[in-house]
Amino acid sequence: MSQREGSLEEPKAESSISLLPHLEAKIRQTHSLARLLTKYAEQLLQEYVQHQGEPFGLPGFSPPRLPVAGLSAPAPGHAGLPVPERLRLDAAALAALPVLLDGVRRRQAELNPRAPRLLRRLEEAARQARALGAAVETVLAALGASAHGSQGSPTEAATAAAPAPAPGGFSAKVLGLHVCGLYGEWVSRTEGDLGQLVSGAPA
C-alpha cells in the first residue's frame, strides 16, 4: 500500500501530458473494466477455494507458492517503474493468464465436474483477462508505447523457470489457487496502474 502511495508522484508528472478526450475515455473505460474484474477475481478465488475441500479455505493453511509456468507474481519493484512500463508488464501478464486459467478450468472440470458455476467463472475469467489485456494494449498504443519489448517480463521469467510436469490432484489444486491469485493480483495491479492515469486526468 505504501509503495502505491509513494508512486503517485511520478504518474502525476507524466500525466501532465495532455490526454486526448477519447484516450481519457478509453483509460476510464479500461480502468472501470479492471475494477470490475478485480471484484470478479475475488469472487472467483472464493468460489475456487470453496470447491477444493479442506484444508483449503481454513485459516492457517498456506499452500506452498509453486512456480506457475508462464507467469510470475508482480515484482516488488513494479511500483517504481514508469506507468507505461508497468502497463506493459500488466498487458504481458494478462496475455499469459487466459492460457493458465483455461488449464485450471480443465483440471477443475475433472476434479469438480459438478461445480458448473466455478467452471463458468474460470471460463469467464480467461475471457475477461484477455479483454482487459487487449484494452491495456490499446491504451499503451494510444500513449505511443509499444506493448512488447519490456525488460523483465513476468511471462519470460516464469517460462524460463518452469518445469511443467503433469501435476497430481493436490498440486493442481494448489496451482489453480495460485493462478486465481495471480489473476487477482494482476487485475488489481492493472486497476492501480490505470487508476494513476485516471487520477492524472480531469475527473
Added chain:
Amino acid sequence: MMSIYLFWRQPSQMVDRKRMRTSNFRWLLSKFVLLYLMVQVTGALRDLKCTTNNLKVWDCSWKAGFESVIDEVCVEDRSYSCHQVEKTNIKIPALPPGDHIMTAKSSHSPANSLSKFILNEKNVSFIPDTPEILNFSADFPTSTLFLEWNDKGSAFPYHVNVTWEIKILRTERRELIKLETYNTNLSGKDRVHQWSWASDLPLECATHYVSIRCYIDYLHFSGHKEWSDWSQMKKIPWSPNSQTKVFPQDKVVLVGSDIIFCCISQSKVLVAQIGSTLCPLIHLDEKNVAIKIRNISVSENSGTNVIFTTDDNVYGTVIFAGYPPDIPQKLNCETHDLKEIVCTWNPGRPTGLVGPRNTNYTLFESFSKKYVTFKRAETFTNESYQLFFQILPDQEIYNFTLHAQNPLGKSESAQLVNIMERVSPHTPTSLKVKDINSTAVILSWHLPGNFAQINLLCQIEINKANSKQELQNATIKGVKNADYLIDVNKLNPYTKYTFRIRCSAETFWKWSKWSNEKQHLTKEAIPSKGPDIWREWSSDGRNLVIYWKPLSISDANGKILSYNVSCSSHEETQFLSEVLDPQHKAELPLSKRDCIISVVAKNSAGSSPPSKIPTIEIPNDDLKVEEVVGIGKKILLSWHHNPNMTCDYVIKWCNSSRSEHCLMDWKKVSSNSTETIIESDQFRSGIRYHFFLYGCRNQGYQLLRSIIGYIEELAPIVAPNFTVEDTSSDSILVKWEDIPVEELRGFLRGYLFYFQKGEKDTSKMRGLEPGRSDIKIKNITDISQKTLRIADLQGKTSYRLVLQAYTDGGVGPKKSMFVVTKENSVGLIIAILIPVAVAVIVGVVTSILCYRKREWIKETFYPDIPNPENCKALQFQKSVCEGSNALKTLEMNPCTPNNVEVLETRAAPKIEDTEIISPVAERPEEGCNTEPENHVVVSYCPPIIEEEIPNPVVDEAGGTSQVIYIDVQSMYQPQAKPEEEQDIDPVVGPGYKPQMRLPINSTLEETAAEDDIDKTAGYRPQANVNTWNLVSPDSPRSTDSNSEVVSFGSPCSINSRQFLIPPKDEDSPKSNGAGWSFTNFFQNKPND
C-alpha cells in the same frame, strides 16, 4: 548320525509293511547282522550322509577316518558296480527302494579292510536346488510387486507337487512384512511362475525385498524331504521423483478401507492431516513418515486432501474414496420406432466418484458383437441412464449386457429381448377428425417409425360432455412413417366429442403416450321425436295456449330452428303457426274446440315426428281438493288404476300463490301407471303448489284430482292479526284473521294462545316459556275457529295476550296485546257499604252505651281536676298565658302548703302526698334568691337537680331569652349514663317531672324502690309517663297545642317544642315509634 538314525527307524517301518511276511525270529536275526555291519561301517565311514536334489543321483559324503582311506566303494544292487573314490564323497545313481549292501574298500588301511554296510533310500535327504528369481518388478501406481521364477520342472520327470515360500521384506531394516506360500505342480518341463502382491504401503515409501524357496513333495520318495535354501534377495530399484513427495497420488480407494500415505522428505515432517483431521506419524527410513487412515469415508467431488507439513513446505495428495459401480438396475430395452433400441437403467447406489473416475457404461450385444458406450454425463441426480443401439436387419433377438466399470470395480446386467415384442410407439401426432355423416367420423394421425412388420393396436378415447368416457380399440396394419386412418361410428349427431389416441404393438408391450386431444362437433340429424306438449284454454275460453318443452340435446340432434303448430280434425289439417325456437308456447284462437293439436320441431336436417294432443277437456264434477306434502324435495302422487284412461296421465302443477295462469310444468305418465314422483328444480320449501292430475280418455283430458301441497312445510312467517272484540270484568273476547297462504308456508295446524297478567313494559312479561304457572296456554286446533273468549279473569287487571299460528313446519312468530279488564262496580260498592254500615252501627251502639254510662265513664276516665288557682303556692296572675310582653316570672317560692282544699272527695287518696315533708323546707333560703321581674328563665329549684345535669348550657342560659327545659335536655344524655342508672334515677327519666317530685328525689334516693317512686311522685295526669316522650313531633299530640295533653309542663312549651324532639336514635325505643298513632295506621310500611 543320520545313518544311525535311519537304521534304527527302519525296523519299525518294516514291521509296518512286512509284518505278515516275516516271522519274529527272522527279524531278530537280521537285526543282529545289521548291528554287526554298522559297527564295521562306523569304523570306516564316519558321518555318512546321502542327499539328492533331483531324485536321480545320490550324493553320499562322509568324513575321512584316521585309520583308513576309502579307495573304492561298491554297491550291490541288480548289478554289482564299483566306484573309485577320490575325496570323501561319492555320487551314485539313485537306488531303488530297499536295502542295498555297500562295500567300501580301503587300500591304505593296515589290514586292507573291506567294510560292508546297508544303504537305503530312507537314509537319503531330498533337498531341492535353490530357486532362481527371474524377475522382480513393481507397479507403483497400484503398489503391486511382481515376481517371476523358473520351477526347473524338467529336472523332475514326474508329476510332483511343489510348495513355494515367498517372503517380502521392507525398509533397510529388512522387516518381514509378508510370507506367503504358493503351491504349484511340476510337469516335467521348465515353467516360469508369476506371483504378485499388493502392498498397503506405497512402494515409493520404502525399499522392498523378496526371496523364495521351495519344497518338493514327491510322494514316491521315502527319504527325508527338506526345504531348499532361500534364494538371493532381490529389491525394487526406484529413485524418488524430485517433485512428488507424497504417495500415493490421486488414488481411488473403496470407502471404508484402510490406506497408508507416506511422505518422502529431506526435512522433518511436522504434521500430517487428512482434510482438517490430524493423524499420528509412522516413521519409516530416515525422515520419511507415513500415516494410516482407517475406514476412510466417501470423498467430496474434488477428492480428500492429505497434507504433510514440513519445516519449510507443504506436500499433499488427493485421495478419492468411493464405491464400485452398483449393478445396473431396471435395465429395460425397448424400441419406439423399430429403428433403434433404447436401453434405460438406473445406476443404483452413487459411487461418489466423478469426472474421469466416474462409472463407464458399455452396452454389448453378444449376437452381433456390437457395443455402444455411454457418454459420460455429470448428472446430479440418480435419474435413469439410456443408450441407443441401432436395430440390425434380420435380427429380432438381442442379448444385451450392460457393463459398468470404474476404478474400484465393475458390474454388469443383462437382458435378452425379442425386439418385436418390445415396441412402445412414439406419441401419435397430427390427430385429425373428418365427418362421414352425423354419427361417424374418420380419425387420422401420424406415427413415426418403421412398423411395416407388425400390426398396431390403437386405442381411441371418446369423451362426450356429461357422458361416460368411451374407449375403442382398433388393430391397424403398420406402415413405415405414414399416417393412419380409422373410422369411428355410433356417434350422436350434433354432439361435441373429444378424441385422443394411443397405440402399441399388437403383441402388447406398452401403450404410447396419449396424443393431444381433438374436439369435433358431429353433423346434425333430424330430431328423433316431437316435443312434449300440453295445452291450456285461456281464462276466457276463446284461445288455446299450447305449450311444449324444448327437446333434449339427444333428441334434438341439432339446433332446433322452429316449431310448426297445426290443428287436425276429421275433415282437415290446418296449419296454425310456426314458432321460432326460443319460444315454446303458442296462443291461438280456435274456431273449433274439437281438434288434435300437432307440434313438430325443425332443425337444419329436417322435422321431427309430430307430437299430438286433443283440445277437448272432459268436465269432472266430483272433484275434491287434497293435500300432500313432499318427501325429500319430491312429491309422490298416486292414484287408482282407471281402465277408462286409454292415453296417458298428465300431472301439471303451478305455484298456487301466484295469480298468473296456472301452469308451471307438467309431466306425462303412461296410462298403466298408478303413481309418479314429481320433482323439479323450481320447487321451493314453504311454497304451496297446486297439482292437477289429468287422465286421457276418448281423445280428451279429464281432471281427475286436484291436490295442493308443499315440498317441505315451514313455519309461518307472520303471526295472525287479532283484535279484542269485547272485554268485561272477568273475560275477554279475541278475534283473529287468517294468514295469507304465501306467508303461512305450510298447512295451518292450529293456533297457540297465551295470556297472563301483566302490564306493558314489564320485563317479566317478555318470555313465554312453557311450564310457567302464571302463563295460561290454549292450543286451538280447530283452524276454522276465529274467536276465543277467555273467562275467569280478574276485574280491572291488565292481561297480556299472545297469539301465534303453527304448521307442521314449526310455530310462527308471536303477536301480543295488552288488555285491561273492566272494574267490578257492584263488588266495590258492597265492599264500601258493609264497613260503613258496621261502623255506624258500632258508633250508635257505643254512643248509646256511653250515654247511658256517662257518669261511670267520667268518673273512671275523666275525673275532675282541682283548680290550681286554689293553690296559694302558685301565684299566677291572670294574664300569664295571654302573650303579654310583661310576662311575670313564675316564681316558685318554696312553700309548704298548710292545708289542701279538696275539690273532689273521690280523689282524696292522691292528695295524701301533700303531707310529705319537702326537703326544701329544711333549706328555705338556699338558691332561691329573688330575681328581677323581667327575668324569663324558668329556673327549677332546688339546685340539686342542676347539679345532676352536667350541661354547661345551663350556666349560659341566664343570658338568653330562650326557654330551656333542663330536665328535658338532660334526658338526651343516654351515653353519659348507663341504662341501669337511668332506670334507677327517676330524676333523669323521661317525661314531665312535676315539682312535687323534686324533694323526693333528694331525700329518698337511698331507700325508695323504683316502683315506689311512681307511687310517691304525686299526681300523674296520664297513667303512663313513658308515652310522653314517645310522641313524635308530627304526632297530633305534639302539634295540637289545644289538646289537653299538651297542657303538661310549661304553658310556654309550645314555643320551644323543638327542644322536646329527641334526636333520631335507632337504639332508643322511643324513636322507633313504639307508641301507637293514627298516622301509622295509614302508613304503608314495607314490612306490613
